[in-house]
Amino acid sequence: MSEHVYNLLKKHHSVRSFKKEPISEEHIKQLVEAGQSASTSSYLQTYSIVGVQDPEIKEDLKEVSGQPYVVENGYLFVFVMDYYRHSIINEESKSNMETSFESAEGLLVGTIDATLVAQNIAATAEDMGYGIVYLGSLRNDIERVREVLNLPEHTFPLFGMALGVPEDDEDGSPKPRLPFEHVFHQDRYNTDKEQQREALKLYDQTVSEYYQARTNGERSETWSNQISNFMSSKQRLDMLEQLNKAGFIKK
Amino acid sequence: MSEHVYNLLKKHHSVRSFKKEPISEEHIKQLVEAGQSASTSSYLQTYSIVGVQDPEIKEDLKEVSGQPYVVENGYLFVFVMDYYRHSIINEESKSNMETSFESAEGLLVGTIDATLVAQNIAATAEDMGYGIVYLGSLRNDIERVREVLNLPEHTFPLFGMALGVPEDDEDGSPKPRLPFEHVFHQDRYNTDKEQQREALKLYDQTVSEYYQARTNGERSETWSNQISNFMSSKQRLDMLEQLNKAGFIKK
Structure with a gap:
């Protein structure tokens, strides 16, 4: 009975400014290992991880993301949904x-498998004293990310993660x-809109006060x-097309 | 610099047989809290968690899953992708x-947001001494799960998690x-099929030996x-239809 993880995760917040200190190869291996230890649906292991250190590639990905910490960090991961190796098995075994x-x-x-891996890495990195931030912004230009990272068919870049020693x-x-x-429903989902509206009003107050205090x-x-x-701004409407192109969600 | 989380996650394995001991309400709250502390894409928080204790509902879900540990466990969570509250905001604000x-x-x-939450819960539960198993098998019959859990439009049950004190x-x-x-690629994805085939052959040997030793x-x-x-057996081919019915992936 330990509360170590509970206390660690409760403190989580995204870190967007890192010291120049790179993360050692040994730590990267440990992080990936911890990631791979996550549950995997039917043992399918449908993910790959690209570890990016090449400054040119980082610059390219920064252009996609628009965020300076895509370049300025201790390390950069890109998490890829990956059925490429399954497609190789398919070719060999001719099994449709x-x-x-x-x-x-x-x-x-x-998507679920890759995300389980990523969150294990996030928790392990934070426990090691690093800060992390997820980069959904890599989905701003999937074609560019595919090209830059040389991603083959049956793979799809879901998101990145920048990490490092926090400033x-x-x-x-x-x-x-x-x-x-x-967010928690006992036994059955409570669809009562009036109750949800009331809860949202209270939460709105909390969030508003949080911003006021900080700014x-x-x-x-x-x-x-x-x-x-945010949601009326119509984000990334090409995602279905990009998924289709990579061989996903055809059926 | 702690290695606590690394060592914990490395030991992870799914647990499928639990003692009858229920998990206390206090622990459930802590688990959900740890889950909610995960990163969330653009602060959207697109998930809900259903905590199932009602024996009839558990039986219904067991029928969907086919697994006895859907009933026999210390607690049962169902993780739901959830845009219902966003749709309420949409109604109020008329913002398309x-x-x-x-x-x-x-x-x-x-899917990513709900999975981040779930994996935080998994790690926290294991740290507390519980075992966990994910239940993708709830997707065997999405309509039934929706009905049993009273899930409204703009929500979708992604997976469950059974947890408890391991037998x-x-x-x-x-x-x-x-x-x-x-699984790890330095800077760019290595698409070399010959190398992948060789790597798979070695891994196949490892897995085969693992099963031989255990059985x-x-x-x-x-x-x-x-x-x-597994992958030629054509699993859950109704998923796109089910997602569409719930209001997802229409565009």
Whole structure:
């Protein structure tokens, strides 16, 4: 009965400014090993990890992401959904596995497997004293990422992760999450819209106060504001096309 | 610099037989809290967690999964991709957010977010001394799960997790994972099929020996055997239809 992990994870916040100190090869191996130890759906292991150190490749990925910490970090991972090796087995065994990796089920399995690996790496890295930030922004230009990382068919870059020793002035307070009562449902989902609206109102207040306190009153938006602004901005509408091109979700 | 998490995660193996001991409400709250502390894409928090204790609901879900440990465990979670609360915000703010949660990007974000939460819960539970097993098998009958858990539109049950105190005779050796060199790519993906085939051959040998040692020679299949058998069996081909029905991946 240890509370080490609970206490560690509770402190999590994304770190976006890192010291120049690189992460040692030994630590990278340990991180990948911890990642691979995660559960994997039906033992399929439908992921690969690209470890990026080449400065040119980092620059290219920074252009896709728009974030300076894609270049300025201790290390950069890209997490790839990967059925390439399964497609090699398919060629050898002539067993008609295409449907499996081209189906929506295959997409869910691949996305879930890769994400389990990534989150193990995140927790292990934070325990080692590093900070991490996920980079969904690599999905801004999937074609470019595929080209730069030489990704073959039946693979798909899901997200990146920058990590490293946090800068000393790095500000470390976790953002308030949705209240327990709002995300947790006992036995059956509570669809009551009135209750959800009430809960959101309270949470909006919490988030607004959090921003006000951190910005001396300059920012005060609620969670609902942020969500409606962000989600009405129509992000990455080419994703289905990109998935199709890579051989996913055809069925 | 701690290696606690590394050592913990390296020991991970799925546990499928639990003592009758229930998990306390306090621990459930801590687990959910640790889960919620995970990174979330653009602060969207696109998940809900259903905690199932009702014996009838557990029985229903066991029928879907086919696994006895869906009923026999210390606790049962179902992880749900959830844009229901975002759809409520959308109704209120009239901001045309539909595209966001109906797009393939929305599906990726939702699946990734829910999985990050789940893996935090898995690591925290194992640190507390519990064992866990993921239940992708709940996707065997999405319609039934939706009905039993009262899931509204814009939500989707991704997987479950059974947890509890492991039975004393529970056998705890992690299954061998793909070798580091096979899943890790330095800077650019190595697409060389000949090298991949060679690596798979070696890994096949490792997996075959692992099964032989554990079953006194009764089982000896390779990883490639398992993969080609499993993936040619055409699993859950209704997933795209089910996602569409729930309001996902329409664009």
